[in-house]
Amino acid sequence: MPRRAPRRTRGRSRPQPRIAGSPPLAAGAAPPEGERTPRPGRSVVSRARAVLRREWRDVGVAAWRELRARGVAGVALALFGTLAMIVLHGLEQIPESDRVVRMLGEVRADQPLWQSLLRTPLSVFIPTREQPPWGGIPRLVIAFGLGQLLIGWRRTLLVAYGATLAGTLGARAMVAIGPGHWAGVPESYAHAVDTGASAAVVGLFTYLAIRFRAPVLCLAFVLPTVIGSVLNPNLAGREHLVAVALVATAAVTLHGRRGAAP
Numbered sequence: 001m002p003r004r005a006p007r008r009t010r011g012r013s014r015p016q017p018r019i020a021g022s023p024p025l026a027a028g029a030a031p032p033e034g035e036r037t038p039r040p041g042r043s044v045v046s047r048a049r050a051v052l053r054r055e056w057r058d059v060g061v062a063a064w065r066e067l068r069a070r071g072v073a074g075v076a077l078a079l080f081g082t083l084a085m086i087v088l089h090g091l092e093q094i095p096e097s098d099r100v101v102r103m104l105g106e107v108r109a110d111q112p113l114w115q116s117l118l119r120t121p122l123s124v125f126i127p128t129r130e131q132p133p134w135g136g137i138p139r140l141v142i143a144f145g146l147g148q149l150l151i152g153w154r155r156t157l158l159v160a161y162g163a164t165l166a167g168t169l170g171a172r173a174m175v176a177i178g179p180g181h182w183a184g185v186p187e188s189y190a191h192a193v194d195t196g197a198s199a200a201v202v203g204l205f206t207y208l209a210i211r212f213r214a215p216v217l218c219l220a221f222v223l224p225t226v227i228g229s230v231l232n233p234n235l236a237g238r239e240h241l242v243a244v245a246l247v248a249t250a251a252v253t254l255h256g257r258r259g260a261a262p
Helices: 040-092 095-105 113-123 137-151 153-177 187-191 197-211 215-231 235-255
Strands: none
Touching: 040 095, 040 137, 040 153, 040 197, 040 215, 095 113, 113 153, 137 153, 137 197, 137 215, 153 187, 153 197, 153 235, 197 215, 197 235, 215 235
């Protein structure tokens, strides 16, 4: 039987292949906007904008909604921490009360371990003696305020205390290792006072940055502390690095795969 010749269509173009679930394209029509092949540079910019929009939604907008719903109670930890830091700084200026503050909240590596553990909770809110507290108060307010609004006051205190305790125990370990190793420090560092609130603050920012995929928080509050600790590798700087490393490891373990899901 002879094969039938293919049928010719006059004035008609060959129909375009149809993708399942989408209407056929008209002749000479461009593909939809979402199906165009993006430019490499444009794709990077679009992804960066998406990341920033997600951070603004998950951190900024979510914190503002919680603040409007809960009022001052939503930032009680930040207000308490600010008041405690101001009061303790004022007490440090009086010789009689300064001895009490040192006895209750000063943590050093040359103390017995049980004594350091008892003093650590108060040491979170003791400002650094070499610097006035006014420069650190805004960071403390932002860290504890965002923490309480976004992850609750219990987890905020847990992260802050864990970061401070990590720095305290890390300092004792570095003194015990000694100056002959890259991870050790001279024995004279054992008499230096621990970092106080700064380890708790950078630990909170580290946790929030990983928990909510927030690069702005990381670039603004975590990275400068890490760079300063590397450039000035004293005992306080090393404690900051230990706190950031421990909190980052815990945050990635808990939220690395689940993202910002609770």
